[in-house]
Amino acid sequence: MQTSNSTILDKKYSKLVLQISLSEVSFCIVDTLNNHIEIFSKHPIDKSLQLNEIEKSIVSFIKNTTVLQNNFDDIIVLYNNNLNTFVPQVLFDENYLSSYLQYTIKVFENDFITYDEIPNYEMNNVYIPYANINNALIDIFGNFTYRHAASILVKKILDVSKNIEEPQVFVHCQKNAFQIIAVKNQQLLLYNSFEYKTKEDFIYYLLFCTEQLQLNPETFSLKFLGNISKEDDIYQITYKYIRNVSLYADYNEIERKFSPNDYLQNFILIHGCE
Structure with a gap:
């Protein structure tokens, strides 16, 4: 899914892929002109903290990491959590997203639920992203695309x-x-x-x-x-x-x-x- 309300910048030939879990933030930066990954980096998060403190720690790390403040042509955010399930396309109805999750995780009425289509495999990954982090990233980056990490993982293995x-x-x-x-x-x-x-x-x-x-x-x-x-x-x-x-x-x-x-x-x- 893609956020909106950003301006189009001059081409920088640089892409950021940012993966976020409650225990680690990892990222890579890609030189798209030469199809080369310039850097991999990982930052552990203290899981003993309360959830709101973990979210603040993640956002603070992103805000204060200099290399993440560069201008990128494309930013992809991958949320890595267990708040997801895969649903065959034949059984899928986007009006009932919460019903697919309620048997495996606790779903609250105000939870934001979305899904990724899995190209070529006639199924969707229904999931709950980290909404507070997502909103903070809109303030930091403006326009970016977000997906669930398992969508990438499962498609590649298939x-x-x-x-x-x-x-x-x-x-x-x-x-x-x-x-x-x-x-x-x-x-x-x-x-x-x-x-x-x-x-x-x-x-x-x-x-x-x-x-x-x-x-x-x-x-x-x-x-x-x-x-x-x-x-x-x-x-x-x-x-x-x-x-x-x-x-x-x-x-x-x-x-x-x-x-x-x-x-x-x-x-x-x-x-x-x-």
Whole structure:
């Protein structure tokens, strides 16, 4: 979705992709003339704060980060939270957005709910953005486009599953949270998001989801991406229970410009630039 009421500036050949969660703000700046990402950056947020304090901390960081005050031709804001669900187009009616969320999260009458269309896949991602942050960003940036981070994540994984008839599971890791996406030849079998505190919590959620899909841990493929390495506890414990575990490193033309670690860590930001 795009905000309005901004003036058209001279071409700067620069794009900002800004990803916001309640635990981290990350961003990249793209030189659009040379199709090159100039900078990746991450800033952790103290989750022990109250919600209004977290929102103020995020807005303060954005206001006081010099590089974010440059002029950009295009600004894309990605909201990364678990306040979302994917709805097939055949079941979708934009007049009833709250009804799609009410079975998985608590929805209040004054919540602002919107959705992203997922191109080529006949479904929509219905979600609640961070309204207070969104309003503050309008004051800071004026015109920008915003989407849900999962819209980028799921579309890209569906793209790379083309012609692969065996079910695949992708796990995108963040600090104390992860998203699980199961696909089969460009069909979305499952999307869910979990918060966890221990590696035992993590493997419980993961094995429960794969069991519901009747996937055999000896045969199905699981690929990690996001904030993860082979040395991490959650990778090691997953490897004990699932045979075919790996880091996702299937590079195409855009991805060859990055190290494997940069690509894994910034998967959503990179594909948010496309």
